[in-house]
Amino acid sequence: MTATELENTTKTFKFSFPTCTNEDLLFKLEVPVEIPYPGSTRELVQRILKMFHIPVYLEDDLNEKLADFVSEETKNFHHNRDAALIDQLKNNELDLEGIIKNWEKQFKNVVDFAEQKGSSDEEVFAAAYHKLVHSPALETILQVESAYAKTVMDMIQNRDEDIKKLTKRQTEEMEEKIRLLNTSTTEEEINTLAAKHFEAQSLATGRWDSQLDALKHTQRAEHRAWLMNAINEYQTEEKITPSNSPLCSYASLPPAPSAPAALLEESFTIHLGSQLKQTHNIRLVCADMLDLCARDRADGGVSLSLYSSELSGAVLVCEARPSRSPLTSLPRVTDHHFPDLHDQLRRIEEAVAEPAEARNRSRSERESRRRALRAGDVFVTRHSDLAQHVVFHLVADEDELRSAELSSRHRALLGLREVLLAAHRNDVSSVALPLLLRRELGEDATAAWCLRRAELVLKCVKGFVLEASAAGGARLTTLTAAVPKDARALFPALAALLPAVFRVAGPLRPRLPSGPV
C-alpha cells in the first residue's frame, strides 16, 4: 500500500484584493498550504491576516475562500491519486496478486473470514481445571495431586538410595582393587572395572529415569482423564465433589509438607509514580532463588491461580544453554499441565537457534557459537509443579556479574527489563528476582559491593516497573527481591536500603528474623 504513503502535497493559495488607491491594481497574496490540511482553516486565516496586515473587512471573505480552496484541493488530491491508481490498474501496472494476497492475509484476522478453529486441548483442559479448582472439588484435587507427588517423590528417594548403594558398593570394590594394585591386579583391570562401574551406574540411572518417566506419564494421563470426567460430572450433575478418584484411598496422605525453613524476610509497601501513585509490595528475602521455586513451598494457591491472570514468576540467572538450567537440579514431580522441563528446554533450544543467529549476525558478533543465546536474553518455562508458575531464565555471564561495577545499560539489567515488561504483558503479577544478580556471594563480594549492586538493581527495577505500568497491562503487585543465603549478615543493611530507594508508604512493619542473624 504505497499509495497511501504518498500523503500530503503543498498547494499555493492565491488571494487578491484591490489596493487602496487603485481598484484595478490588485494586492496579491500567495500562501502555500499543506493538502490535506490538518488544522483549522479559520485559524490559518487569522495568521494570514496578522502576518500580512490584511484589512479585517476581508476576514469573512478570506475565511470562505480558504475553506473552499482547501476542500477543493483536498478533493482533487484524493481524486488525482485514485485516478492514477485506477489507470495503473487498467494498464496492468500493479502487482495485483500481491495486493490481493496481502488483503487475504489481513482478512484472516477478522472472525467472519478467518478459518474456524475450535479451542485447543490445552484450552479445554485449562478451562476445566480452573473451574474445578474454584469449586468445592478443590480439596480433592489437591489431595490427589499431592498423593501423585508423593508417589513420585518416593520413587525418587528409592532411586537415590539405590544409586547410593550401588556407588558405595562400587567404591568399596574399587578400593579393594586399588589396594591390590601391582600385587594381583593390573592397571588394565582397574580401567576395565571403572568402565564396568560407569556402565552399571548409567544403566541404573537410565532404568530409574525411564521408570520415573513412565510413572509421570501414567500419572499425567490418569490425572487428565479423571479431571475431564470430573468436570463433566460437575457440569451435568452439579455434584459437589468428584468421585471415582483414580486413587482409591487418600487416607494415607503424606503429612502436609513441613513448613519451609524460616526465612529472613521483610515487607514494604511502596508507592510509585509522580502524581498518580501505584501501590506495590516489595518483599526482601534471604533465600536461594531455587528454594523460592521449589515445590515444597507451593500450596493450593499455585493451582488456584494457574489459569488466572495473577501469575507468579521468578527470575533465574543462568548460562546460555537452556538445557543447563539450574531448574534441572530440582527434584521434580509430575507436571500435569505443561510439558516436562527437559522437553520445554529442548524446544526452546530449537526455537531460539534461528532467531538468535539472525540477531547475532545483525550485531555482527564474531563468536564461536553463533546460534547461541547471549547475555541479556531470556527464556521462559512454565510449571504447575513449582512454587512459581513461570520461570524467567536470564542469560548472563557469571564472571561479568561478579565484576565490581555494572552500568545501568548492562545487558543483564536490560534483560531484567525485558523480564519485567514481559511479566507485565502476560499477567505475571508477582515476580521474584535476585537482588544481587548472583546466586551466592562467594569470597570476593564485600559488603560495600553488595550494597552498591543492590542499589543499582533496585533503582533499575523501579524505573522498569514505572515504564511497564505506563504501557498498560497487568500490574506488578508483588516484587520479591532475593539475596543469597550467605548474605544474611547484610540483611539489615539491605532492608534499610529499600525504603531509601523506594519511598515507603506507611509505617514499616519489620518482621523479626526468626533465625540467628
Place this chain on the structure above:
Amino acid sequence: MEDDYKFAASTFFAKNHPGETCGSNGLPLTPSSITILGRSQRLLQIEHPNLCTYLDIIRGKHERIIVVAEVIGKALAEYTTKFSYEEIINIATQVACGMKLLHDGNIIHRTLSDDNILLDSNGRVKLFHYGMYYMTNEGKEVPFPLGLPRYFSPEAIIGGGGPSADVWAFGIIILELCIGKLWNNLKPSPTMRRILTLVHSNNPAERIAREHYALDAYKEIPENIRGIIEKCLKIYPSERATFKDLHSELSSMNTRTPSEIKPVRGLMGCKLQYLYHWWQLAGGDIQAELKKSGLIKNSPPILSMPIAILLDGPTIGGKTGALFDRRIAKYSLDLLKNRLSHIPPSDFYPLMHERRRDYEAMALPKIIRERDTEYQFYRLLWFQRLLHGYPYTAQCIRSEAEIDIPPLVRGDVWAALLGVLGDIETHYERIDKETPTHTDRQIDVDIPRCHQYCWLLCGAEGHKKLKRLLKAWLLTNPQYVYWQGLDSLTAPFLYLNFCNEARAFACLTAFVPKFLHKFFLKDNSAVIKEYLAKFWQMAAFHEPQLATHLHDINFVPELFAIPWFLTMFSHVFPLHKIVHLWDALLVEGPSLPLFMGAAILRQLRDTLLDSGFNECILLFSDLPEIDIGECVKESIDMCRSTPKSLSYRRFTNEPEIKDPMVRYAYITYLNTFICKIIIYRDMVEIPMEILLNEVCPRISLSDFFSLICQDKCCVIDIRSNLLYEKSCIEGSINIPYSGVHLGQHELKSLGPQPYKVLVEAVKMNKIIVVASAEDGTAQLVRDKVFDFIKILYKGSPSRFI
C-alpha cells in the same frame, strides 16, 4: 423487544508495537490504544439525528478498546423482508444526510455496510460506529483490515480511497437493497477480484447486476434510484456524486415526511449520555455483557507465555493476535429503569425556585456521592437546568457547587464558576498557536512529563492540544513567561474540556488572574515570597505546634511549597484529586490554597513532628498519599474561621475593600489605645521584609474588634502597667514585657490572674492576641507564652496572633 436496546458495545485490540521502538524524542512510542482513545474523543461530541451518538471509548487491559454507542432498531442486514422503493429512498436519504455531516467534518467512514446502518420501526435511520476508520487513524493503529470487501471501492482495494470511497459503498448498499445481496458467500479475495474487474466496464452497476443474473431486476428499478446508484458506482472517484448532491437529490425524491416522533418524557427523555452514566452508576457493566456474548474471551495468560525474548531481537512464541469480531453486544436500560422506578414524574423537571431538597446521600463523603445513582440523577438534572440558565444563574450555580459538582458536567460548571462567557471560540481562533516561539523547546520537554498516567493527556492528541493551549496563553499574556508548572496547571482544564480547547483556554485565562496573580512574572520572587510567608503564618495560626517544630529545624516552605502554589497543587496530585481540590477552590476563592497547604501539613503532622530536617526533605520530595476529601473539608473550615485580614496578601487581584468605619475607629482609639501591632492593612503599611519574617500573622483592627465583640479572643497586653492602667481593652490581661523572665518555662510564673485567664482561653480554644507598643517584643512574649502552653496542653495548643 428490539427497541429496549439503547446502546451497544463492540471491542477490538489495537496494534502492538514491536518491543523496542522509540519515538523521535527518545521516549517509548505511544501505545496504539492511547492514540485511538485520543482521536476518538472528537467522535464523542458528534450529535446528529442520523448518527448514533458515541457514548464512551474504554481502554481495557492489554490494548483492548471498547466502543460504546447508541443503537436503535436493528441493522439493515437483519431485515429479511425486501424494502419497497419508497422505503429504500427514505433509508438512502437519511444515510446520505448522516454521511454529509461526516464528510463535512473530514471524517471518512470507510466501513459503511449493511450491518452498521440501523433502522427502527418508525423509519428512522442511524449510522452505527461510523468512526472506526477515523479513530484508528485510517486503520493504521489496528492489526486487522477495516470494512467488508464487498463494499470496497476499486481504488480502496489498490491502496487509495478518499471520501468518495464511501460514495461507492453507498451505491453498493442501495443496489443491494434493490436486487439483493451481492457476492454472497464469496471469500474476500474473489470478491475483490470481481470488484477490480469492474474498472473495465462503462456501467459497473449494470455489470454487477448482470453478474448476479439480476439484470431484469436491475432494469425494474425506478429510473431515479437507478440514476443515483449509477452516479455512485463510477469507476473514477472524481466522477462520483458527493453526499451533498446525493442528499439534495434524494430529499427531493423522498415522499415520506419523517414521521413526527413524539418527544419522550420521563427517564427516556433524558440525554443519552446521562442515561449511560446513571446506568453505569447503577451497576451496569459493559465488559460483563461482552464476556457473556463471547466478544471478550479470556484465554488463560499462562497458555500464551512467550518462550524466549532476545535482547534487540524478537520475542519467540507468546500471544497470537486475537481475531477481530465485528459483532456487537446490545444493552437495555432495564437496570436503570428499575433503579429509578420509584421516582415521581415531576422530579424529572425540577423547578429552579423550588426549595432545595435534602437528599439522604448529602451526608456521605463526596466520592461516595459521585457514585450514587439516585443522587447523581437529581444533581445532574438540577445542574443541567442551572447551566441552561447561565449566566443568569451564576449565583445559583455557585451555591450548588459549594455542595458538590456532578462529575459529568464538571467542565461546564467550572467554566460557569470562572465566569467564562461570550464567543470564546472566535477569541481562541484569533490566537496564533502555530508560529514557533522560543519557549517551544521547553514546552516540548515538559509536556511528555505532564500527568502522563492520564490516558487522554499522554497521547499525541493530548500533547498537541496542551501545546496549543500553552502557546495561546503565553501569547495573550505577554507580561508573563513560561514557568515550569504552567503545563500542570493547564492539564486539568484540558482534561475536562478535551474537545473544547476554546473553553479550556478561557478557563485558564480566567483562573490565573484570580488565583495566581503575578505568579508567572519573569521575576516572581516577591510574589512567591509573600505567598509562602502567608502560608507559613496560616500554618502557624492553625498548627502552632507543628509550625514551631518546623521553624526549629529550619524547614522553610521555600523547600517544598513552591510547586504547590505555583500550580495550585496540580503538579502534586493526580487529576482525580485535583478536580476535588479545585471544586472547592473555585467556589471558596483565592485564599483557600493557603489553608489547603496548612491542611496538608496537618495531615502529615504526626510524621513531621517526629522528623528532622532530612526526613522532612525526603517526605516532601515524594509526597505520601493525602486524603483530599479531608483536606478540602479542613481547609474550608480553617478558611472560614480565620479572620479575613490574617490571610491578606498585597499581590492579589481581589478588589481592595475600603472600609471607612475601620479608619474611623482607628483614629478615635489611637490615642487611648493599647496596641500598634494589629494594624497593617487599614493604615500603616508595614515593610514586607518585617512582615514576611514573622511567624504569626497580624490582624486588622476591624477583625480584631469583631473578635472581641464575639468574645473569641483573649488579649494579652504587654505594655507597662502604667500604660495599661491608663487605658485598656476590657477583659485583657496585662503581662508587662519587662516582667517576663526569658528562661522561665512555667506559665504560672506570669502570675495567678494571667495564668487563670490563659488556661481558660486555651480551653475555650480562643485566639490569643498579643498587643504591644513595639514589634519584636510582642514576638518574644508570644513565643514564650506559646512555649508554656505547649508544655501544658500537648496536642491542642491554641492559636496565636
